[in-house]
Every structure is written in structure tokens, then in C-alpha cells.
Amino acid sequence: MNNARAAGAPPQRTIDIVNASLKRRYAKERRFRLLGASAVVLGLLFVALLFADIVGKGYTAFQQTYIQMPITFDASVIDPEGTRSPETLQRANYAALIRQGQREIFPDVKDRRATRTLASMISVGSASHLRDMVIADPDLIGTTREVWLLADDDIDMLVKGHIDRSAPESDRRVKDQTVGWVERLESEGRIEKRFNTIFFTHGTSREPELAGIAGALMGSFYTLALTLLFSFPIGVGAALYLEEFAPKNRWTDLIEVNINNLAAVPSIVFGLLGLAVFIGIFGVPRSTPLVAALVLSLMTLPTIIIASRAALKSVPPSIREAALGVGASPLQTQLHHVLPLAMPGMLTGTIIGMAQALGETAPLLMIGMIAFIVDIPSGFTSPSTVLPVQIFLWADSPERAFVERTSAAIMVLLAFLILMNLTAVLLRRRFERRW
Amino acid sequence: MHSSTLLIVLLGLMAFAYHFGRKRAISTAGGVARISTLHSLPAYYGLYAALWAGIPALLLMGLWIGFQNEILISIVKSELPPAILDGMSSGQIGLVVNDIKNLASGAIVSGAVTPEMQAAADRYTQLDHIARWAMWLAVLALAVGGMAYAWAKTKPTMRARNRVETIFMVILVIFSSIAILTTLGIILSVLFESLRFFQSVSPLDFFFGTLWSPQTALRADQVGASGAFGAVPLFTGTLMVSAIAMLVAVPIGLMSAIYLSEYAPRNVRAYAKPTLEVLAGVPTVVYGFFAALTVAPVIRELGMSMGLNVASESALAAGLVMGIMIIPFVSSLSEDVINAVPQAMRDGSYALGATQSETIRRVIIPAALPGIVGGILLAVSRAIGETMIVVMAAGLAANMTANPLDSVTTVTVQIVTLLTGDQEFDSPKTMAAFALGLTLFVVTLTLNVIALQIVRKYREQYE
Numbered sequence: 023m024n025n026a027r028a029a030g031a032p033p034q035r036t037i038d039i040v041n042a043s044l045k046r047r048y049a050k051e052r053r054f055r056l057l058g059a060s061a062v063v064l065g066l067l068f069v070a071l072l073f074a075d076i077v078g079k080g081y082t083a084f085q086q087t088y089i090q091m092p093i094t095f096d097a098s099v100i101d102p103e104g105t106r107s108p109e110t111l112q113r114a115n116y117a118a119l120i121r122q123g124q125r126e127i128f129p130d131v132k133d134r135r136a137t138r139t140l141a142s143m144i145s146v147g148s149a150s151h152l153r154d155m156v157i158a159d160p161d162l163i164g165t166t167r168e169v170w171l172l173a174d175d176d177i178d179m180l181v182k183g184h185i186d187r188s189a190p191e192s193d194r195r196v197k198d199q200t201v202g203w204v205e206r207l208e209s210e211g212r213i214e215k216r217f218n219t220i221f222f223t224h225g226t227s228r229e230p231e232l233a234g235i236a237g238a239l240m241g242s243f244y245t246l247a248l249t250l251l252f253s254f255p256i257g258v259g260a261a262l263y264l265e266e267f268a269p270k271n272r273w274t275d276l277i278e279v280n281i282n283n284l285a286a287v288p289s290i291v292f293g294l295l296g297l298a299v300f301i302g303i304f305g306v307p308r309s310t311p312l313v314a315a316l317v318l319s320l321m322t323l324p325t326i327i328i329a330s331r332a333a334l335k336s337v338p339p340s341i342r343e344a345a346l347g348v349g350a351s352p353l354q355t356q357l358h359h360v361l362p363l364a365m366p367g368m369l370t371g372t373i374i375g376m377a378q379a380l381g382e383t384a385p386l387l388m389i390g391m392i393a394f395i396v397d398i399p400s401g402f403t404s405p406s407t408v409l410p411v412q413i414f415l416w417a418d419s420p421e422r423a424f425v426e427r428t429s430a431a432i433m434v435l436l437a438f439l440i441l442m443n444l445t446a447v448l449l450r451r452r453f454e455r456r457w
Numbered sequence: 458m459h460s461s462t463l464l465i466v467l468l469g470l471m472a473f474a475y476h477f478g479r480k481r482a483i484s485t486a487g488g489v490a491r492i493s494t495l496h497s498l499p500a501y502y503g504l505y506a507a508l509w510a511g512i513p514a515l516l517l518m519g520l521w522i523g524f525q526n527e528i529l530i531s532i533v534k535s536e537l538p539p540a541i542l543d544g545m546s547s548g549q550i551g552l553v554v555n556d557i558k559n560l561a562s563g564a565i566v567s568g569a570v571t572p573e574m575q576a577a578a579d580r581y582t583q584l585d586h587i588a589r590w591a592m593w594l595a596v597l598a599l600a601v602g603g604m605a606y607a608w609a610k611t612k613p614t615m616r617a618r619n620r621v622e623t624i625f626m627v628i629l630v631i632f633s634s635i636a637i638l639t640t641l642g643i644i645l646s647v648l649f650e651s652l653r654f655f656q657s658v659s660p661l662d663f664f665f666g667t668l669w670s671p672q673t674a675l676r677a678d679q680v681g682a683s684g685a686f687g688a689v690p691l692f693t694g695t696l697m698v699s700a701i702a703m704l705v706a707v708p709i710g711l712m713s714a715i716y717l718s719e720y721a722p723r724n725v726r727a728y729a730k731p732t733l734e735v736l737a738g739v740p741t742v743v744y745g746f747f748a749a750l751t752v753a754p755v756i757r758e759l760g761m762s763m764g765l766n767v768a769s770e771s772a773l774a775a776g777l778v779m780g781i782m783i784i785p786f787v788s789s790l791s792e793d794v795i796n797a798v799p800q801a802m803r804d805g806s807y808a809l810g811a812t813q814s815e816t817i818r819r820v821i822i823p824a825a826l827p828g829i830v831g832g833i834l835l836a837v838s839r840a841i842g843e844t845m846i847v848v849m850a851a852g853l854a855a856n857m858t859a860n861p862l863d864s865v866t867t868v869t870v871q872i873v874t875l876l877t878g879d880q881e882f883d884s885p886k887t888m889a890a891f892a893l894g895l896t897l898f899v900v901t902l903t904l905n906v907i908a909l910q911i912v913r914k915y916r917e918q919y920e
Contacts, residue, residue: 040810047812054814058716061709065733065788068781072739075751259632267629279909281636286835286905287898288842290869291643294894297876298646305526320639327636353622381740384844384869388876402461410742417746417849425750432743439738 076436080429086218086231087173087181089144089207091123093152094166100156101163111157116149117141120171127212128203139200145172147232170214175230175423180204181213184422195422221430225396226412230423233416235431237398241311241391241406242380248315248402249322249379254372256319257326258361261368264327265334266356285324292321293388301389308390309405317385322375329371333364366453373446377439383410409435460522463593467518467600471511474604478506481611497618505617506607508624514600521592529584530554533577557581647898650891657885658686663892665689669855669866671875671886686889688896690855694865698776698847699840701861705780706840707833710787715817717788718795737785745849748778753850760862768864770852776861779846787836794828794912795821797919831911838904842897844869868893 097104099122100114124131124140131140148171155169156162179185180196181204191198207213224234268274296317300306306313337360345355386392391411399406407415409431416428482502486495495502534554553574560570560578611617655663666687713733717726753774760767767773798821806816822829852864853874875890 047815051812051814054817055716055720058712058720061712062716062721062729062733064709065713065736065784066729068784069732069735072736072743072747072781075747076743079750256632256635259629260635263626263629263633267626268633277633277636279906280640282909283902283905284636284639286838286901287643288838288844288869288901290842290844290872291647291894291898291901294872294876294891295639295643295646298650298891299642302646304523320635323636323639351618351622353625377738381738381742383740383742384848384873387848387873392877410740413742413746414845414849417742417749428746432746435740436743439740443738 076429076432080426080433082182083426083430084218085215087178088170088214088216089173090168090170090212092126092166093119093123093169095162097164106160116152119152120144120148143174143177145174145231146229148172172231175421177204178231179422225398230421230427233427235412238407238409238412241399242408244311244399244402245314245408246376246380248311249318250376252315252319253322253326257323258330258368261327261330261334262356265331281324281327289321289382290384292317293385296385296389307403309393310403311406312402313389314386314391317389318379318382322379325375326372330368333367337363366449370446370450373442377442381410381439383414386411463596467514470600471507474510475503475507478607479503481608485611486613494613496614496616501617501621502611504621506604509603509607510600513603514596517599518596525588532584533581537577538573647891647895650888651895654885654888654892663688667857671889690857691866691868691871693857695841695867697772697865698867699837701773701776702779702783702840705777706783706787710784711791714788714791714795718792719817734785741845744778744782745845748774748846748850752778765862767862770864771862772851772865773861775847775850779840779843783836783840786839787832790832791829794825798824799919827911827915831908834904834908838901842901848873868897
């Protein structure tokens with residue numbers, strides 16, 4: 023504008039300047055808008071990528087490779103004296119039966135090393151599977167059956183295509199010889215993929231094909247049940263007091279600031295607290311759902327208290343006044359009238375808190391939940407692990423087969439979390455009241 | 458005789474006491490017809506009796522379970538032949554006690570089982586047995602005693618409702634103080650161990666030392682095991698990972714908040730917002746897995762193809778994924794703040810002829826800036842305290858480097874590594890974890906307090 027005047031041109035009207043800049047400004051507007059939209063798209067892309075990655079890695083874990091073998095339940099191997107006593111059946115050399123079956127399918131394999139490789143194609147858990155079969159039905163002895171046996175994890179990976187058969191032999195965990203055998207078994211229809219029940223019924227194991235999440239699921243269940251038992255009454259009680267009864271003074275101010283800050287304290291610090299106070303001072307046994315629940319309760323309390331206070335706040339004062347007016351005591355007013363109306367909101371907050379507790383890992387590492395525990399826990403004080411910690415442990419394992427199992431365990435964990443959050447959303451929709 | 462059985466029995470007794478207190482109240486009033494002579498509803502007399510039966514007994518049970526072990530151990534220790542404990546450090550004595558306990562519970566013990574140890578273990582089992590029975594008797598006796606007291610007290614003039622309500626109020630006050638107790642517990646537990654740590658390692662060395670190698674020597678002449686506790690590499694590592702995370706999260710989070718609150722059509726918003734928030738609900742261990750097994754190899758291969766040397770556990774991978782995790786955090790906090798800016802300010806800007814993006818950049822963002830900064834500070838404190846992603850995807854080596862492709866370690870990673878696996882409670886290695894925890898707690902607390910203060914001030918401004 024100044025330049026134009028200096029040049030002695032006629033004075034420009036403002037509207038012309040605006041009009042001249044409009045094109046540039048609109049382009050800027052479009053760019054800005056596009057930037058915003060692409061940020062949202064990028065965010066959504068991350069969600070899709072995360073889920074696609076996990077599902078893509080993990081869906082194969084729900085199937086497991088089995089190899090069919092003719093097994094002769096040879097009486098001279100299992101029970102040479104014919105006593106059929108449980109101890110004899112328990113101790114017999116079932117691995118020998120499997121080796122016998124292998125000799126029948128591959129009569130040409132004679133070399134000792136090759137035989138050993140051949141034997142390693144079957145999971146080490148198969149012998150005990152045969153034992154269980156015989157103990158359940160001793161009449162099997164002396165007969166020959168085609169039995170489907172669990173394949174070793176390397177064979178499982180090969181059959182599922184996670185090991186590239188065209189890669190040079192030295193880069194592969196499974197050598198050409200074994201690949202040849204597997205191809206032969208496949209062509210004879212002796213290899214089958216079945217639904218992986220072991221994954222849902224067994225505890226963890228060093229052998230990927232025998233590892234399951236049942237132990238971790240039970241551990242998570244016990245932990246969460248106790249966490250709910252501790253944190254729900256305490257959270258609701260604290261919210262009720264702070265929102266409805268507490269005098270507004272320094273002490274309650276302090277509690278309020280404190281709760282807000284606790285909600286943002288890193289979870290690992292709660293683990294330090296659990297280690298030093300619950301385990302160190304009170305002697306709560308390590309690695310148990312009890313100590314995990316104590317730590318997680320303290321962590322979820324702020325969430326529950328904040329949600330419960332919001333729920334109480336949304337109940338209109340007229341309800342309280344009406345109850346007080348007909349002669350209810352303050353506590354009766356709260357317990358009989360306000361609390362039931364606020365309950366859906368409180369439950370929603372609690373479910374969200376429980377979902378957080380279910381996914382929490384870091385503080386549990388501090389209190390010994392990373393112990394290697396094969397048994398499925400049977401109570402609140404038996405050593406156990408929880409699902410997220412199991413995921414962490416498996417993610418650390420070098421075997422390729424654990425990658426898909428880890429992803430599958432993550433899928434189970436996410437399924438539970440989605441279920442819980444959906445319940446919370448539905449609860450809110452169903453019971454939310456506008457006054 | 459499990460203590461949870463006792464708990465169930467006690468709950469049963471309380472239910473019984475409730476029923477029986479109610480009955481008692483009605484009968485003292487002279488039957489259902491004269492029930493109006495009671496001060497309170499009969500149910501309150503029932504509750505009164507149940508509380509008397511339950512609370513003292515529960516308290517006793519809690520105390521008993523808390524202290525039984527300590528007392529038993531001290532009895533067993535005092536009965537051990539003095540020759541065994543002669544000249545042992547407190548750590549070794551702890552080991553012996555542990556062995557005795559393991560022996561009693563049938564677990565594996567660390568050393569050879571001597572007859573003295575076996576005797577001590579037997580004695581422990583015996584004492585434990587006696588103590589359990591004594592607890593059952595004492596707790597049940599107290600419960601019945603409480604019930605009897607309530608029985609004796611129950612008469613029509615007793616103000617049962619007021620008493621029950623007082624007890625309820627006391628319980629509520631105790632519940633609401635648990636938050637304070639938690640904070641106190643955190644502070645005391647980290648502070649106490651940290652102070653012990655700072656007795657053996659000077660705070661100056663800890664906060665300004667640049668060498669971190671917490672392995673303490675098993676043998677005196679071991680190489681490289683002097684146990685250096687200079688935490689600066691951990692701080693720089695934490696800062697680097699958090700900075701990468703914020704570089705990802707702040708632009709994406711802020712821009713999507715702006716788009717969702719100002720531009721997006723209603724139905725896009727209705728789906729996009731919850732979907733983005735899914736990212737906040739995914740457990741951190743899942744992100745860790747994603748970072749370690751998907752993102753890190755991709756970055757490594759990309760780097761290799763460009764001729765860069767990328768560590769397999771690079772700070773970049775951990776930081777990127779942590780940034781993804783924090784996106785919804787930044788976006789929902791900034792959206793709240795942006796929505797809180799009064800509509801009048803937007804209208805004023807439009808009236809002057811500004812386009813929407815000009816309004817956002819010149820009016821809304823400056824107005825919302827304090828709130829946004831507060832939100833970002835909260836996000837930073839979250840990034841600093843995040844554990845699982847870095848444990849799984851960042852390294853263990855304490856490098857002081859500015860190269861995001863290198864492997865770095867963070868405060869949280871070191872806390873986890875120091876405290877998992879074999880640990881002795883007294884070694885400086887273990888206590889160092891608490892000192893790191895204290896640092897972490899103080900830093901995140903300060904950030905939170907500042908952030909909450911800013912957000913609160915800002916809210917007041919527009920209310």
C-alpha cells in the first residue's frame with residue numbers, strides 16, 4: 023500500500039487489498055485444514071497399523087500343527103509284567119513308542135543323528151500325552167492306533183509358513199532334511215492344523231507349543247477381583263465423603279490436590295511403594311494376586327474417586343432436599359437416594375479403572391510377578407503372574423513361535439479391554455439421566 | 458485353617474448378629490406392635506450388633522496376621538543355638554531365617570540342612586500351628602463378645618441410628634485419607650531407601666556423575682565392577698526419548714484436536730474421536746511389543762538402506778511409539794481447552810473478516826495457550842514416567858549421546874533392571890533404584906503440580 027502511494031498511483035480501496043489477498047488466504051485456509059485432517063488420519067492410521075500388526079502376527083497362534091503317527095501301544099514296553107498298576111503305567115517309556123512309530127513312517131532313516139532330529143519333530147510333551155491316554159484307557163495296550171501328536175514349535179512354524187523354505191539352508195532353523203520329511207508327511211496327509219486348545223488350557227512353558235495363557239488369565243482374574251473388592255468400596259466411600267460431607271477446609275483441599283496428583287504419578291513408583299511397604303514392611307507374600315491387587319487398588323483409586331465425584335455432582339440438589347425434607351438423616355439421604363442415582367456413573371468409572379488395572383505391567387514387575395510360574399494359580403496367595411506380564415515375558419523369548427503366541431495373548435488382552443470399555447459405554451448410555 | 462475361611466466365618470457371624478440384633482430390638486420394644494417406641498428402625502439395631510461383632514474382630518485379625526510372622530521368627534531365632542548366628546551380618550541372619558521358613562513350608566533351601574535348622578523349622582511349623590489356632594479362638598471370641606455387648610446395650614432408648622451413622626462417617630473419613638496415606642507411603646518408602654543410598658554414594662556423584670555402571674563387585678579384584686552411580690546418562694536418555702515422543706505427539710495431537718473441535722463434521726467427529734482414544738486404552742506392554750518387534754526392525758532397515766548405523770534398540774523406535782501412545786492424551790486435553798474458549802471470541806474474529814484458520818491461529822490458540830501448555834506438561838510427565846515401552850524397546854547401556862539412532866537407557870528402565878532378578882535388599886544397587894524412583898517422583902510431581910495449576914488458573918479465567 024505504501025509502495026503504491028509512493029509511486030503516485032491512485033489510492034487503493036481496502037476492499038481491493040482484501041480481494042487481492044483472498045486467494046492466498048483461502049489457499050492457506052485449505053492447507054491448514056488439510057494439515058488438521060491429515061493429523062487425524064495419521065492418528066487413525068496408527069490405530070489401524072497397531073491392530074493390523076498384532077492380528078497379522080498373532081492369528082496363526084490359534085492353530086497348532088499336529089502330526090499323525092501310528093502308535094503301537096506295545097505291552098512289552100509299557101507294562102512288561104502285565105500288572106496294569108498305575109505306577110507302572112505312569113513310569114513307562116512312552117517316548118520309545120513315538121520312536122517306534124517314526125521308524126514305521128520313515129523306515130529309511132537309520133543314522134543316529136538323523137533319528138534324533140526326527141524325534142525332535144514331535145513336541146516333548148507328547149510322551150505325557152500318550153501316558154494320559156493309556157492311564158485313561160488301559161485297554162489301549164496291545165493295540166495300534168493312529169494318534170495325532172503335537173508337533174515341535176519349529177515344525178509348527180515351518181508348516182505355518184513363518185520359516186521361509188526357499189531361504190538358504192544355513193539361515194534356517196529347520197534344515198533341508200527335516201523340510202523333506204515335513205513335505206513327505208504333508209503329502210501323506212499326516213500333518214494337520216487344529217484349533218489350539220493348549221493355548222487356553224495350559225500355563226506357561228519353556229516350550230512354545232506347550233505354552234498357554236490359562237495361568238496368566240487366572241492370575242489376572244484373581245488380581246482384578248481383589249482389586250475391585252478393595253478399590254470400589256474405598257473409592258465410592260472417599261468420593262461420598264469428599265463430595266457430600268467434608269467441610270471445605272485446608273485438609274480436604276490437600277486431599278483433593280493429592281488425589282489429582284496421584285492420578286498422574288508414574289505407575290512404576292507404585293511398584294516401588296509395593297515393594298518397600300507391602301512386601302518389605304507388612305510381609306505380604308511376593309508374586310501373589312494379593313500384593314498385586316493392593317498395589318493396583320492404590321493406583322485405580324484416584325480414577326474411581328474422580329469418576330464417582332463427578333457422578334455425585336450430577337445428581338441434582340432437589341433430590342437431597344426432598345429426602346432431607348421428609349426427615350431422612352444426611353447419611354440416609356445419601357445412601358438411599360443419591361448413591362443409587364449416581365451408581366451408573368460410579369460403575370462406569372470403576373470399570374474404566376479396572377481396565378487400566380488389567381493392562382498394567384510396570385509396577386507388577388517390581389513385586390515379583392515376573393517369576394516363571396507354570397502352575398495355574400489356585401487362590402489369592404498362590405504365586406502367579408498376570409496377562410500383561412506374561413506378554414512381557416514371552417516378548418523377551420527368542421523362539422520365533424513365541425512371537426505369534428505373544429501377539430495372540432495381546433489379542434486376548436485387548437478383547438477383554440474392549441469388552442470392559444464397551445460395557446462402560448453401554449452402561450453410560452443406558453442409565454445416563456439428564457435432569 | 459486358612460485365614461480366608463476365618464474371614465468368611467466372621468462375615469457369617471456378622472450376618473447372624475444383624476438378624477439377632479434386629480430381633481432383640483423388636484423384643485425389647487415389646488413386639489412388632491410397639492415398634493414405634495424404638496428410637497431407630499430395627500435394622501439399625503441389627504447393624505449396630507453386626508458392627509460390634511465385626512469391626513473389633515477384623516481389626517484384631519489384621520493386626521495378628523501382620524505381626525504373627527515377626528513374633529514367630531524372633532522366638533525361633535532366640536531359640537537357635539547361639540553358635541549358628543555367631544559373627545553373622547544381618548544379611549546372613551536373614552538368609553538363615555529365610556531358609557528356616559522355606560524348610561518349614563517345604564520349599565528348596567539355599568544351603569545344606571543341618572539338624573539345628575531342621576529343629577528350628579519344626580519349631581516354626583509348630584508355633585505357626587499354635588498361632589493359627591490361637592488367632593481363630595481370639596478372633597471368634599472377640600466377635601461373640603462384641604455381639605454380647607451389643608445385646609446388652611440394645612434397648613428402645615438407645616440411639617442406634619446415630620451410633621451406626623457415626624461409625625459409618627468414621628469409616629468414610631478413613632477411606633478418604635487413604636489417598637494421603639498412599640502419597641505419604643510413596644514419599645517415605647522412596648525417601649528412606651534413597652537416604653540410605655546417599656550414605657554410600659554422594660548425591661553429587663549421583664546427580665552429576667556421567668558414568669553409570671551399577672554392577673557391584675562380587676570379588677574385590679573384579680574388572681569394571683566398581684559400581685559407578687552417575688545418573689546423568691540416564692537423565693539424558695530419558696530426555697531424548699521423551700523429546701522424540703513429544704515431537705510426534707504434540708503436532709499430531711494438537712492438529713487433530715484443532716481439526717476435531719473446529720472443522721470436523723459431527724459424524725466424523727463421532728467416530729474419529731473414540732477411535733483415536735483407543736490408543737490411550739491400549740496397555741503399554743502392547744506398545745512395547747509393537748516398538749521392539751515391528752518399529753525397531755523397520756527403522757533399522759530404513760537406516761541401513763540409507764547407510765546409517767542404527768542400533769537395534771534405538772531411542773528413535775521407543776520415542777516414536779511412545780509418541781503414538783501420547784497422541785490421544787495431548788489431543789483430548791487440548792480439545793477440552795479449545796472448547797473452553799468462549800464462542801464470542803470466535804465470533805468477534807469472524808466479524809472482522811478473518812478466515813477460520815486465521816481465527817484459530819491468531820485468536821483461539823493464543824487464548825488457549827496456557828491450557829495447552831499445561832496439557833503438554835502433563836504429557837511430558839507421562840512420557841518421563843512411561844516404563845514398559847522403554848524397557849522393551851530401549852537399551853540397557855547407559856550411553857550419553859545426542860544421536861537418536863543410538864541405544865540409550867532411561868531412568869525407568871534402570872529401576873526395573875535393578876529391581877528385577879536377584880536382589881539383595883541392602884546393596885547400593887537395589888537402593889539406587891529407589892533413589893532413581895525418588896528423582897522420578899519429584900520431577901513428575903513438580904510437572905504435574907505446575908501443569909494442574911496452569912490449567913486451573915486458565916479455566917477460572919473463562920468461567
